[in-house]
Amino acid sequence: SAVISQKPSRDICQRGTSLTIQCQVDSQVTMMFWYRQQPGQSLTLIATANQGSEATYESGFVIDKFPISRPNLTFSTLTVSNMSPEDSSIYLCSVPGTDNEKLFFGSGTQLSVL
Amino acid sequence: QQPVQSPQAVILREGEDAVINCSSSKALYSVHWYRQKHGEAPVFLMILLKGGEQKGHDKISASFNEKKQQSSLYLTASQLSYSGTYFCGTEIRNAGNMLTFGGGTRLMVKP
Numbered sequence: 001s002a003v004i005s006q007k008p009s010r011d012i013c014q015r016g017t018s019l020t021i022q023c024q025v026d027s028q029v030t031m032m033f034w035y036r037q038q039p040g041q042s043l044t045l046i047a048t049a050n051q052g053s054e055a056t057y058e059s060g061f062v063i064d065k066f067p068i069s070r071p072n073l074t075f076s077t078l079t080v081s082n083m084s085p086e087d088s089s090i091y092l093c094s095v096p097g098t099d100n101e102k103l104f105f106g107s108g109t110q111l112s113v114l
Numbered sequence: 115q116q117p118v119q120s121p122q123a124v125i126l127r128e129g130e131d132a133v134i135n136c137s138s139s140k141a142l143y144s145v146h147w148y149r150q151k152h153g154e155a156p157v158f159l160m161i162l163l164k165g166g167e168q169k170g171h172d173k174i175s176a177s178f179n180e181k182k183q184q185s186s187l188y189l190t191a192s193q194l195s196y197s198g199t200y201f202c203g204t205e206i207r208n209a210g211n212m213l214t215f216g217g218g219t220r221l222m223v224k225p
Contacts, residue, residue, distance in 0.1 A: 031210050042116070042201060043156070043215045092155060096211040102146065103203070103211050105155035 002027055002095050006106030013083055013113050020079045021109045023093035028073035033103070034066075037090040046091075049076045083113045115139060117204045119216035126192050126223045134187040134219045136202030145185040146203040146213060147176055149196075156201060159187075192223045 003026040013019050023032065031050060035043040046066055047055040055068040069077045080087050093106045117138045124132050136145060144163050148156040160169055162178035162185055170176060173190045189196055199220050203213030 031212070033212060042217045043203075045212065045214065048212060097158075101161050101211075102158040103148075103156075103213060104158070107155050 002029070002097060002104040004093060004095060004104055004106040006093055006109060008109055009107060010110040011112070013111065015084055015113060017083055018079055018081045019083065019111060020077050021091055021093075023076045023078070023106055025074045025095050027098070029095040030073070031096060032070065032076045033094045034068065034076075034078045035092045035094060035105075037092060037108070039089070043092065046078070080111065083111075085113045087111060088113045115206075116214055117202055117216040119200075119202055119219050121219060122217065123220040124222070126221065128194060128223055128225055129191050130223075132189045132192060132221060134189075134200050134202075134221075136185045136187070136204070136216050138183050138204055140206055141182045142185075143182075143205040143207050143209075145176075145178055146211075147185075147187050148201045148203060148215075149198045150201065150218075151198040159200075189221070192221075194223050194225065197221055197223045 005024040007022050033048055034046040036046050037043050045058050046061045047057045047068055049055045049068045049070040051070045051073050065081055067079045090108045090110050092108045094103045117136050120135050146161045147159040150156040160176055165180045165182045168177045176187045178185045199218045201218050202216045
């Protein structure tokens with residue numbers, strides 16, 4: 001199993017500011033995924049972060065709004081830029097297990113934008 | 115494309131059974147099932163890869179139909195601990211677990 005440490009666990013931010021969320025994994029993984037979960041909703045994939053290359057963004061998500069870094073095989077950051085109240089969500093990082101048959105999720109970052 | 119989950123919500127008494135369905139308009143490579151309790155991260159339950167497959171552990175099992183377009187999660191003799199939101203996550207092709215999740219089914223088990 002993979003142990004994922006995600007921080008901060010929650011934050012309250014002002015409109016127009018940016019927040020960087022960190023995700024640390026206890027083992028090396030090729031792919032890391034960033035998901036958004038809006039209140040009471042399902043999980044929506046924002047992007048896939050691959051080490052050594054630019055992140056791949058899903059439809060509706062752009063790099064200027066959600067820049068991602070992946071400096072090594074155990075760490076990634078997601079920045080939510082120029083925040084608005086619509087960005088209030090839970091953001092989760094996830095990684096495939098070693099058997100590549102399941103996803104492990106971080107504990108999530110609950111973001112509230114005022 | 116997001117899979118369609120039904121029902122959206124279920125309320126059960128302890129010991130009752132429930133079925134949650136997950137449907138896709140296209141044949142799937144895999145279906146994953148996850149449970150998320152309030153304020154916690156989703157937790158993996160099981161994965162189905164083969165058409166016609168059935169698998170499970172304890173009183174939670176799942177099936178994947180022959181056409182690989184529908185999966186069902188079966189919860190039998192439900193316990194209070196089964197309460198939470200259940201999500202199916204799907205892959206159209208082998209993409210390293212890059213999942214598209216259904217809208218979720220909220221399950222509440224009452225004493």
